[in-house]
Amino acid sequence: MPESSSGPAVEVNKLSFAYGRQKVLDELSLEVPGGISFGLLGPNGAGKTTLIRLLVGLLRARAGTILTLGRKPSPKIAHLIGYMPQLPSLYAELSVIQNVEFFARIYRLRDRKQRAQRVEAVIRLVDLWEHRNKSVTNLSGGMKQRASLACAIVHNPPLLFLDEPTVGLDPELRVTFWKYFSALTRQGATLVISSHTMDDAAHCDRLAFMRDGRVIALGSPDELRQATGQEEATLEDAFLYFIKHGGVNKNVQ
């Protein structure tokens, strides 16, 4: 795993952002400790994708501060960050191995032998080695998602932003993806994963419930469930509870 800072992997303080007059994020604050999987949970339009795009430096904040690995998002730390956008975002004409190899070179894995080993390792990790020479056009939706994940992790980044990585996957593949994510956190990586399904939420170490550009609750899945006061509350119940009772940035820990 490449260099990383010893503090929180991500610190966001009073972050606001708007597309024109449409406010998308409203004084949002959160902190993501290193080495865990952190879920951004919320309905469509909650601001999850915008937040991730701000965190990887694709958008600039109007107000507030962002620190990723202790520094402001910029091309200087881009090699420490992995990003998997919502779309598979692959070159359709190229094969799986050509796509992964391309991103390996873009992320400056210069040693040819090491690069080849790393490319093979990540393609094997996502179970696509048998299909490595297939054009992306000929892959199923799930295979494209797996290839996209391979491109995002090929440079072994300590911090990964995954924007709805499990959307459109069948339940079996979703479980497989969470196995990949667990393997990455065990290796010390920090994962920030956006989702709108509570199935995904249960797999995360910590969660931020988001709604209308704000964090309405922060905590582990158990803490969030317990905060409802109901013994058998689900995360869905917890989310509804915080919509009804929760204030802005309510940390239940």
Added chain:
Amino acid sequence: MSSSTLVIASRIINQLIRDRRTIILIAVVPLVIASLVGVSVPDKSILDYTAPAILAVLILFFGFLLTGISFLRERSQGTLERLMASPVSRLDIVGGYLLGFLLFAVLQTMVLFFYLIYVLNVNYYGDLWQILVFQVLIGIGAVCMGTFFSVLAKNEFQMVQFIPMIIVPQMFLCGLLWPVSQMPEYLQWLANVLPMTYGVEGIRALMMQGQNLLDIGKDVGVLAAYAVGLLILTAVTMRRGAG
């Protein structure tokens, strides 16, 4: 030139090589158009006058179209966003596109040039290498123009609309069909601010009058200035494009 520029250029070349139908179209379509012009002109001297302009205009047209659509696809399929989140700079991305597509522009020029000379028997007097260098310069301008306008377009449909808006007026006003000096004064003024006018003027001077690149320094300078200006504009406006 950074290594990322070369990595992006080699990826573009790989992509096009794997898309055989596009490669065939790149090679064949200009020849079909040149043949149509070649067999339809009533007088051989008209073909000698028109052929250099066809060479320049077709490189502009295909360079613009290919690069524009490819760059737009890079945005619409999300790969540009992925690149923008990586350590590569915007200039690396535009530079990579420039290099990658330039190779195809040079190949297209050579195929078309030899077809005009050896199949359609067009006369020329200049040095082949100087003609190629000048064509490469037009190709660079076309690639820069394609990437710049693709940043402004939101989808392929809008990009195609830029052809009648940006390319067709240049084809009519550049002197392809009749000399710029015979146009109304206000059209001459318009023609003189369009890069293709200098492309056609330069390539005619090289092929028909046997002049060299130094003799057509003004044309070379204007085309180079356009290319650099568009390159910078593309790099500056690209963040918006990725968004």
